Amino acid sequence: MAKTKALSDNQRSVLGFITMAVIGIALYMATLDEAVRPPAYVYAILGGIVVVAQLAKDQLGVRDSTTAAVSKTTSASLQQFRQPSSEQIGS
Secondary structure, X not given: OOOOOOEOHHHHHHHHHHHHHHHHHHHHHXXXXXXXXXXXXXXXXXXXXXXXXXXXXXHXXXXXXXXXXXXXXXXXXXXXXXXXXXXXXXX
C-alpha cells in the first residue's frame, strides 16, 4: 500500500476538541458586553480556524482506513462459518 498523509484517531480527536473549544470561545465572546466585545474580524479569524480544522480532519481521513478495508475482504476459498438468516432466527 502506498503511504499517504492521514490522521490517527487521536489526532482526529484533538482536532475535534480544538474545533469545539474555538466555537465555545466565540460563543462566550458573543455574550460579552458591547464595550468589551472584540471586533468583528476576530470572529472571522475564529471561524476560519474552525473551517480549516474541519477541512483538514475530513480531507486527510483516517490513517487506518485502508487496513480496515483490506481486513473486511474475504477470500472465496475460505470457509466462512455463516448460517442463512432463516437458521439464525430459530424457526
